[in-house]
Amino acid sequence: MLPSGPTLRHVLVVGVDGVRFDLLGPDTTPAIWALGRDGFVAPVVIDASTPTMSGPCWATIVTGTGVAGHRITGNDLTGHRLADHPDFVTVATRAGLPTLLAVSGWPPLALPQDGGPMFAEASRREFVAVAENSMAAWDEADESITRLAAGILVTDGPRLSFVYLGAVDAAGHLAGAGDVYRAAALATDRRVGRLLAAVRSRPSFAREGWTVVVVTDHGHLDRGGHGGREAEVATAWVAAAGPGIVPGGPSLVTRQDQVAPLVLAALD
Numbered sequence: 119m120l121p122s123g124p125t126l127r128h129v130l131v132v133g134v135d136g137v138r139f140d141l142l143g144p145d146t147t148p149a150i151w152a153l154g155r156d157g158f159v160a161p162v163v164i165d166a167s168t169p170t171m172s173g174p175c176w177a178t179i180v181t182g183t184g185v186a187g188h189r190i191t192g193n194d195l196t197g198h199r200l201a202d203h204p205d206f207v208t209v210a211t212r213a214g215l216p217t218l219l220a221v222s223g224w225p226p227l228a229l230p231q232d233g234g235p236m237f238a239e240a241s242r243r244e245f246v247a248v249a250e251n252s253m254a255a256w257d258e259a260d261e262s263i264t265r266l267a268a269g270i271l272v273t274d275g276p277r278l279s280f281v282y283l284g285a286v287d288a289a290g291h292l293a294g295a296g297d298v299y300r301a302a303a304l305a306t307d308r309r310v311g312r313l314l315a316a317v318r319s320r321p322s323f324a325r326e327g328w329t330v331v332v333v334t335d336h337g338h339l340d341r342g343g344h345g346g347r348e349a350e351v352a353t354a355w356v357a358a359a360g361p362g363i364v365p366g367g368p369s370l371v372t373r374q375d376q377v378a379p380l381v382l383a384a385l386d
């Protein structure tokens with residue numbers, strides 16, 4: 119049970135694709151690490167019935183139901199049962215809350231492509247396409263969506279926002295989990311920091327009861343790629359802080375299907 123706050127609660131969820139748990143640290147991902155200090159950061163082992171792919175993992179994270187419910191087993195979402203298991207942005211939007219969906223690079227999250235969109239409804243929907251499958255193009259798309267989302271967070275302060283950044287996963291596929299991958303993770307962490315700074319810069323921030331969640335879908339092999347059950351691939355993670363989350367306290371999430379309930383509970 120969350121303590122009641124003076125005003126309406128707000129939640130920002132940042133989805134960072136394909137960031138290995140063993141990469142997190144005070145130097146490698148300082149903003150995410152600091153968020154963990156303010157609340158918790160914890161590994162989340164992907165359920166054995168869930169392919170370690172973005173489609174099924176994100177679907178479980180944002181709906182709170184597993185593959186048996188949403189029926190998404192790959193990155194083509196065709197045949198999904200999301201109408202029976204809507205994502206948390208759609209649930210909040212249907213409850214009348216102002217929401218934001220801001221996605222970089224991967225169409226089926228936000229657009230009617232490849233069986234999408236995974237997110238059915240949002241008050242405001244932003245998508246920045248990736249011009250080509252290169253690190254420069256992914257970096258540019260993540261940068262654009264971060265700038266756009268930060269501006270909306272400052273001016274509008276939606277009750278629930280989901281911002282998706284894809285450059286780290288792209289780096290893993292293009293170059294393996296080496297220097298390029300670590301550089302992409304640090305750039306992504308700085309973008310997470312900017313989104314957090316945008317929230318904290320709101321004049322009404324102290325009264326708004328913000329919960330911030332940063333979450334990944336799966337990891338990567340050393341050589342790049344995922345889909346199997348290796349520990350570095352099948353270990354995802356969640357970091358979160360906000361009202362009702364005790365700093366340094368127990369992790370409130372040990373499974374991917376516990377993220378959506380945490381998000382919706384934080385909205386009170």
Ligand SMILES: [Zn+2]
Binds near residue numbers: 136
């Ligand atoms: Zn991937």
